[in-house]
Amino acid sequence: MSTLDLATPPREHGRLYWLLADCANIVRRGLTHYQRQPVNIAWQLGFPILSVLLYGYVFGSAMTVPGGGDYKDFLMPGMFTMTMAFGFINTATLVVHDSTKGVIDRFRSMPMTSSAVVAGRGVTDLVVACAELTILMLTALAMGWRPDGGWGFLAAFGLLLWLRFALIWLGVWLGLLVPNPEAAGGLFAVAFPLTMISSIFVAPQLMPDWLGWVAAWNPISSTAAAARDLFGTPVGGGDSWVEQHALLMSCTWPLALTLLFLPLAVRRFQRLSK
């Protein structure tokens, strides 16, 4: 019935080779999704771009940055950070879709490396995050945002991806936890206030004391502040310890999130065979 020799699939490679090869194929699948539905990227970027336009043009003139400086220099890095932070919803939605539709079960019933399913999801999301950041930065440049180039710029880019990386595991964990894609959509309602109480749009000093304290300690505030520094536009920084050590905290927070959610995600994935 077959013109191919299917009796002996090639097995001469080691486990690591197949982990990487399987992972690459899962990434290829994820990217093909975007190629077939490019409008999805537009949906994901719709909110940040709309926010940039609203805050940059509509509210922008009414916004002040403590200590002076251009509000655009404050807003844009915050917007990049927010997009990375919201990314976990995207991860969760894609994972819950695959698990409820039975695609993950099919992968698990095949002789592939099953951890490649999760690893491939993570790599895909990082590649997409690079594309999103590039589009957002071009939009920001068109609106008059002028960062310093060079190593600082690359370091800021890396820090933003580091935050996205950490939140992939939160997304995978939630994706395997929630019962259906609709529930994953509801995550946005939770994520939205969490990103607002931060230094994304408004400097924490301008908030009531207790709220400013919460906003300053919000992990995404550290990433936003560190990115502003690295872009060469250090505006709106505060005096508190956490704001003074933004670079340190922007490395530490995602590490802590990874250490928390990576094991949870892995355990949840392993529990699928229980």
Next chain:
Amino acid sequence: MGDGHAVRAEGLVKRYGGKHALDGFDLAVREGTVHGLLGPNGAGKTTAVRILSTLIRPDGGRAEVAGLDVTRQAREVRARIGLTGQYAAVDEVLTGRQNLEMFGRLFHLGGRRARSRAVELLARFDLTDAGDRGVGKYSGGMRRRLDLAASMILAPSVLFLDEPTTGLDPRSRGEVWDSVRALVASGTTVLLTTQYLEEADKLASRITVLDQGRAIADDTPDGLKNLVGGDRIEVVAAERAGIPRAVEAVARVCDGAPEVDEEALRVHAPVTDRVRALTEVARALQDGGVAVEDIGLRRPSLDDVFLRLTGHGTEATGTGPAASPSEEKEAVPA
């Protein structure tokens, strides 16, 4: 596998919380056959398939597929099985061709072989024309055929079909059945779970009936039907007054006493010589001037088998008025 069995399970146990999804489940499937796994919702069919296809680990008992232990040799088992679930577990965004190529690469065929295998399978499942369309635009039957094709990439020795036609219209169901028959003709062993008795009857050469986590019967479809008794003659009277005459006519040809359903005006009884019984009853009723709505011979359906074995119909969830399991087990030939 030396003993000619493609699937063998002994005393499988699986608990969820305090509840036993499987409670000492045994199964033996001969190579190159379609074996039906039949049971009401919640009987444990899906749990059994998920264990045999290495998706979940049993809490007790052991199982072999293609001669390999499903827990200790899961990876080897996976290279020899195909799984088609209740959901069409294919990627809805990708095209049919992209799906098959992706699964081919993940089966470690390599890019070139994955591409040519996709072409072959699209042709074999009559999807060549739809190959470059997104699966989201496929009909239910096409999607299920693609799902089958994806299960066939490595030409598996055992194929698990978990309710493959649930939710399909009759025409699509027929298409899937044709595909399954073709697979078996090419040497694949199929374990089919279904709620459709007609489906098991049409496809399977042997059927295991599952209820409350245990196999309560294992026989050929005809063997199961014989358990309930053979053919029956059935007369539906046009009016209540005709019932005594109908009973009289049926009693003369049947084995044992006729049963009467007063509500439906129906008289029925088991018979051995089918044609003689039918003609004699028809003549007796005509001679006696009894008005008859319907008269005929009926072979027991698997629905009857089910009702008899489990004490509840196929739609029940396992909490119905179940007959005593020990009593029913004795009715099953070893």
